[in-house]
Amino acid sequence: MPDLTSLRSLGDRVQPPPLGALQDVARRRSRLSATLAAVGAVAVAVVATVVFLLVPREDGAVPEPVHPPTPSPTRTATDESGGPATHASDTSMTLREVVAKPNADLVLSGISLDDPDFRVAIWSAPCSWCPNDDEPRGRPRFWAMAITTDGFESTMYRRIPYDPYRDPGFTEVVSPGPGLLLLVDAGNPNSPGWLLRDDxxxxxxxxAVETRSGDARRWHWCGGYDADPAAPTSPVGWCLVDAETDTSYQAEAPWLVDELVHGRPAVSPAEADEPWGLENVTDLVPYWYDGGVLHTRDFGPADATGTVSGMPRGEMAVWSLDPASLVLTVRSSGEGGQPWQVRRIALPSAPSRLSVHRTRSGALMALDSGGELALYAWPPRQIWRADADADSFDVVYVESERTDVAGYDATAFTELGGRIWSGGLWSDDDGRTWHAVRDWR
Amino acid sequence: MHGALDLDALYQASYRRLVVQMYAICGDLVEAEDAVQEAFVTAIRKRRQLEAVANHEAWLRTVAVNRLRSGWRHAAVVRRLQPRVPGSQAAVEVGPDHVALVRALAGLDAAGREVVVLHHLADLGTAEIAAELGIPEGTVKSRLSRARARLAALLDEREEWERA
Incomplete structure (x- = not known):
């Protein structure tokens, strides 16, 4: 075992800020929380959102979470004006101003697969005209949602329903069916998500906890950690959104992540009778259930591994990558895990974060989404394709500019009606050529 | 209740130690400092809760680790946020040995990295780690075993690569 204790000497070189600076931050946060608490439990959720997004952040204060712990479905008003095009306040920004700001950052975007003119984008922008008197943080920053049903010919503006200084925010946008977009809130264990309708x-x-059947598109990933050690951590697993009841139903074991044994089941209850996936170990170890009994197969050490999405019902496939030879090995099997077929395909370059998908024609698509690199160096995204009998991937898309932000946990490829989607990119010819949605405001 | 809390003494005693531990977990010194500073801000705001626990540093570490975890899960969003705390006070030069070690740690999965750091850097026993992370001790042991083997292999590979 290597000696990690040598890292301790690094501590001598770390200079803590004055404790008073942290006490000051804590005081300012508590002050706003106390003000909000006096308003009343229900009003807090509403006021916190308004105060946070519209009051200038020069005091550095951060409101309490806007999510009620046990939410009941409530719909917000359909009209939330974006305000005037020119800034209405010297100390704040309207939602429209946030979205329109040339240096605004696109935080997350999502598109309806049923109607690509129905889109949502979350933007964040620094307020350049607001007072810069909060030294450690610089100028205050604001967030806004832009929603359209006509490809941004016209726009509806909304406040984001979370505290961006405290909550991690939405992890992806799922298109669960016509007229609906699901904003997955996997970072908040008390919030399965928000449903955005095209109105x-x-x-x-x-x-709710209940394993249901349903369309594969209605399944998403939910649950997660909380930054508050006192709060319970919800399980992580597949969830089904039901727009009729505005409820997210979380499936029960074995459709959840099993901390002790394996990671994320690769298929939802709509795609398989029983889950399969990869064990959370350094070897390539697929697992599958057969008649409720867990089976595994150890293919030995592997540097990078993953599951193949889009497999026909009753089949499973996993991949491993040899970084030295840049050869991707795909192992696939029918039900019961016997026999395993092996296919080796050369990659065009070393990926940072790889996702592999089988199209309905049997071609393999691979997305190199850039991984951590995507946070610092755009554009990193590449898409590769290999015909069913090919022994190497061809590069079919290299991102030349940043066009969308699909989300850290977003599904790499989704197919609907002969069209393949990857974030805001789509292909109508089985993944051979790709086009980008560019308008997000 | 475990008696009055000398926050200043706790800050002086624990800050650097926690930053190093968080750095070993996340591989980013600025992120590590942010997480530790956020933990102290939480401690200041929830002083009574902190006073009620026996091990103040463990409580702070739990808050900081959870903050890092949410950062991993949602890094794309989190990294766009403005810093809420003073941040790193001065650029700290990290030597090549330390960089190599932290890179090797980054090759572990997040769960394995946490238990290795808590065991080998924070000197916690498996039962203490189980309590801090809220997982069974058997899980800690199996994660530790796998992570150690993987870490040793990663460092061997790196040495071979550097010799080649």
């Missing part, structure tokens, strides 16, 4: 209403989903 602009935003509904906080209630949570």
């Amino acid at each position: 602009g209403t935003l509904t906080h989903l209630a949570a």
Whole structure:
């Protein structure tokens, strides 16, 4: 075992800021929380959102979470004006100003696979005209949602329903069916997500535990950690959104992540009778259930591994990558895990974060989404394709500019009606050529 | 209740130690400092809760680790946020040996990295780690075993690569 204790000497070189600076931050946060607490429990959720997004952040204060712990479905008003095009306040920004600001950052975007003109984008921008008197943080920053049903010919503006200084925010946008976009809130264990309808209403989903059947597109990933050590951590697993009841139903074991044994099941209850996936170990170890009994197969050490999405029902496939030879090995099997077929395909370059998908024609698509690199160096995204009998991937898309932000946990490829989607990119010819959605405001 | 808390003494005693531990977990010194500073801000705001626990540093570490975890899960969003705390006070020069070690740690999965750091850097026993992370001790042991083997292999590979 290597000696980690040598790292301790680094501590001598770290200079802590004065404790008073942290006490000051804590005081300012508590002050706003106390003000909000006096308003009343229900009003707090509403006021916190308004105060946070519209009051200048020069005091550095951060409101308490806007999510009620056990939400009941509520719809917000359909009209939340973006305000005037020129800034209405010297100390704040309207939602429209945030979205329109030339240096605004696109935080997350999502598109309806049923109607690509229905889109949502979350933007964040620094307020350049606001007072810069909060030295450690610089000028205050604001967030806004831009929603359209006509490809941004017209726009509806909304406040984001979370505290961006405290909550991690939405992890991806799922298109669960016509007229709906699901904003997955996997960072908040008390919030399975928000449902955005094409009339602009935003509904906080209630949570329930029950394994249901349903369309594969309605399944998403939910649950996660909380930054508050006192709060319970919800399980992580597949969830089904039900727009009729505004509820997210979380499936029960074995459709959840099993901390002790394996990671994320690769298929939802809509895609398989029983889950399969990869064990959370350094070897390539696929697992599958057969008649409720867990089976595994150890293919030995592997540097990078993953599951293949899009497999036909009753089949499973996993991949491993040899970084030295840049050869991707795909192992696939029918039900019961016997026999395993092996296919080796050369990659065009070393990926940072790889996702592999089988199209309905049997071609393999691979997305190199850039991984951590994507946070610092755009554009990193590449898409590769290999025909069913090919022995190497061809590069079919190299991102030349940043066009969308699909989300850290977003599904790499989704197919609907002969079209393949990857974030805001789409292909109508089985992944051979790709086009980008460019308008997000 | 475990008696009055000398926050200043706790800050002086624990800050650097926690930053190093968080750095070993996340591989980013600025992120590590942010997480530790956020933990102290939480401690100041929840002083009574902190006073009620026996091990103040463990409580702070739990808050900091959880903050890092949410950062991993949502890094793309989190990294766009403005810093809420003073941040790193001065650029700290990290030597090549330390960089190599932290890079090797980054090759572990997050769960394995946490238990290795808590065991080998924070000197916690498996039962203490289980309590801090809220997982069974058997899980800690199996994660530790796998992570150690993987870490040793990663460092061997690196040495071979550097010799080649």
